[in-house]
Amino acid sequence: MKEAASSSPKIGSAAGVTLPDNPAVLNAEEYASTPSAKGRAGFPKAGGQSLSYWLQQVRSDPLLDYRTTEQLPEQVDTVIIGSGISGTLIAKHHLETWPERSVIVLEAREFCSGATGRNAGHCKPDQWRHFAKFEKAYGHEQAVQIMNNEAATWRALVSYVKENNVDCDLWVGDTHDVPLDDDVAKIAKECFERYRDLGGKVDHIKVTHNPVEAAKISRIKNARACYSWSASTLQPWKLTAHIMRENLKSGVNLQTYTVAKTIAAGSSGNRKWIVHTDRGDVACDTVVHASNAYIAALEPSLKGVITPKPHICNKVVPPRAMSGSKAIQNSYGVLLPDGGLFSINPRCTADGVVMFGGSNPGQKQLDKWVEDHPEHCINDGLANIESITVCVREFVESNFEGWKDAEIGPGEGFDYSWSGIIGLSADGVPFVGELPGKPGQFICAGHHGHGMARIFTAAPGVVKVMNGEPWEATGLPDVYKMTPERLQRLQSATEVAPKVAIV
Numbered sequence: 001m002k003e004a005a006s007s008s009p010k011i012g013s014a015a016g017v018t019l020p021d022n023p024a025v026l027n028a029e030e031y032a033s034t035p036s037a038k039g040r041a042g043f044p045k046a047g048g049q050s051l052s053y054w055l056q057q058v059r060s061d062p063l064l065d066y067r068t069t070e071q072l073p074e075q076v077d078t079v080i081i082g083s084g085i086s087g088t089l090i091a092k093h094h095l096e097t098w099p100e101r102s103v104i105v106l107e108a109r110e111f112c113s114g115a116t117g118r119n120a121g122h123c124k125p126d127q128w129r130h131f132a133k134f135e136k137a138y139g140h141e142q143a144v145q146i147m148n149n150e151a152a153t154w155r156a157l158v159s160y161v162k163e164n165n166v167d168c169d170l171w172v173g174d175t176h177d178v179p180l181d182d183d184v185a186k187i188a189k190e191c192f193e194r195y196r197d198l199g200g201k202v203d204h205i206k207v208t209h210n211p212v213e214a215a216k217i218s219r220i221k222n223a224r225a226c227y228s229w230s231a232s233t234l235q236p237w238k239l240t241a242h243i244m245r246e247n248l249k250s251g252v253n254l255q256t257y258t259v260a261k262t263i264a265a266g267s268s269g270n271r272k273w274i275v276h277t278d279r280g281d282v283a284c285d286t287v288v289h290a291s292n293a294y295i296a297a298l299e300p301s302l303k304g305v306i307t308p309k310p311h312i313c314n315k316v317v318p319p320r321a322m323s324g325s326k327a328i329q330n331s332y333g334v335l336l337p338d339g340g341l342f343s344i345n346p347r348c349t350a351d352g353v354v355m356f357g358g359s360n361p362g363q364k365q366l367d368k369w370v371e372d373h374p375e376h377c378i379n380d381g382l383a384n385i386e387s388i389t390v391c392v393r394e395f396v397e398s399n400f401e402g403w404k405d406a407e408i409g410p411g412e413g414f415d416y417s418w419s420g421i422i423g424l425s426a427d428g429v430p431f432v433g434e435l436p437g438k439p440g441q442f443i444c445a446g447h448h449g450h451g452m453a454r455i456f457t458a459a460p461g462v463v464k465v466m467n468g469e470p471w472e473a474t475g476l477p478d479v480y481k482m483t484p485e486r487l488q489r490l491q492s493a494t495e496v497a498p499k500v501a502i503v
């Protein structure tokens with residue numbers, strides 16, 4: 001593992017992968033947090049971040065270190081903490097709802113250099129796969145709401161990009177979910193059929209359980225089945241930057257390299273809250289926490305409720321045997337035993353470089369290392385983690401025709417991977433709403449490794465809550481709502497039985 005070449009633990013290969021005995025854990029987007037993860041928190045890593053492929057592409061963009069004003073304003077109406085896709089979209093909807101109110105977005109480091117600027121670039125609405133998991137946790141109706149919300153989120157993102165001609169390498173096409181062995185295929189089939197039989201909308205999903213046909217459709221040799229529906233891939237930094245540039249035109253004050261350190265109550269008769277930063281104080285009436293994985297560093301009531309965890313994205317330049325007319329033309333979720341998943345984004349409308357994210361089996365070794373070294377829970381300076389790359393290599397070589405025997409010249413192959421920090425929510429779903437006991441402070445966070453299929457509706461949703469509209473107006477699943485009861489339940493659950501994550 002390379003973190004600017006320092007501490008290099010041995011993280012082995014994907015040994016010991018076992019099949020889950022509980023269908024509710026089928027192919028989670030990421031693995032559950034483990035007991036000692038309880039209470040883990042940290043501010044964004046100050047230096048030595050690895051550069052994702054997305055961030056490498058925009059090094060001369062002035063937005064990276066943009067500050068609207070040289071000094072911080074002494075007061076504003078609203079402070080938004082975080083400039084990822086959440087904070088940026090919240091600013092957009094805030095401006096549309098209250099054009100007259102002043103808004104500042106504080107970002108600890110470069111613009112959009114958190115998970116959004118480091119992810120695998122997949123916006124893939126879950127249309128059945130986690131239904132059983134959510135049904136088990138929250139009941140049938142909520143599970144259906146979640147599936148419907150993901151479809152609505154994907155549509156909202158695609159519409160925004162198309163209507164505004166956003167230059168962000170958007171691809172829209174069939175994504176394939178492909179179970180790689182018979183046991184996983186059986187669990188997938190049961191989950192899909194249960195959803196369908198309970199009236200879930202599946203008419204837009206093409207399914208084959210014939211392995212030969214599945215391999216032909218998906219080009220994955222060991223496919224046991226194939227489920228296909230519409231999804232997207234994109235360059236997430238460029239999308240977020242487009243929205244932020246529009247925000248700036250409408251009056252948002254963006255302050256990069258500004259860390260919100262603490263928040264204190266304002267003095268009576270003045271603004272409600274004072275946000276203390278490393279560059280001075282800003283008084284305000286409203287605070288929105290869009291800091292996702294980092295939120296518990298600033299808001300200790302969320303320790304153990306939202307937990308930071310490093311995740312890895314691999315960038316692979318396909319060999320000539322998989323390029324040109326033979327390039328991969330679809331995105332994938334490859335379903336592995338034990339809840340493992342490769343999420344594959346082949347950048348079909350752009351440079352054809354293939355991103356491998358998801359819950360790579362090698363991630364477990366990294367998780368173990370982070371458990372043993374909790375100070376690395378916010379380490380997005382990791383790069384080239386062998387245990388994870390090995391699993392990607394084994395997968396492509398044994399599944400994509402021509403890859404194994406391809407001659408790999410300089411500039412091709414497994415050239416780079418980097419870490420980003422996901423925010424695990426203890427009950428597996430995001431938090432949207434007002435922070436209990438903190439009137440005027442709101443949250444939109446805890447999106448796991450799946451925020452691109454959630455935030456385009458969660459961000460406008462939190463602004464509706466801020467506007468005093470009823471929860472129903474948000475259109476979000478009820479279980480996303482932040483309530484005192486939910487917070488209390490999770491706080492006490494993490495004390496008694498830390499392993500509550502339902503991911």
Ligand SMILES: Cc1cc2nc3c(=O)[nH]c(=O)nc-3n(C[C@H](O)[C@H](O)[C@H](O)COP(=O)(O)OP(=O)(O)OC[C@H]3O[C@@H](n4cnc5c(N)ncnc54)[C@H](O)[C@@H]3O)c2cc1C
Pocket residue numbers: 043044081082083084085086087106107108109111112113114115116117118119120121122123124258259260261290291292293294295298310311312313343357358418419420421422444445447448449450451452453455
């Ligand atoms: C490797 C990886 C791959 C992923 N792949 C996918 C994928 O393919 N599809 C998908 O849907 N999701 C994916 N995800 C998850 C997705 O990226 C996140 O859910 C989403 O980007 C979260 O957006 P956000 O704006 O809430 O948080 P972030 O993008 O993390 O933004 C939070 C920002 O807040 C800033 N901040 C934090 N604390 C402070 C503070 N105190 N003061 C000032 N600023 C602060 C941070 O620096 C950061 O920029 C992936 C994540 C990772 C790490």
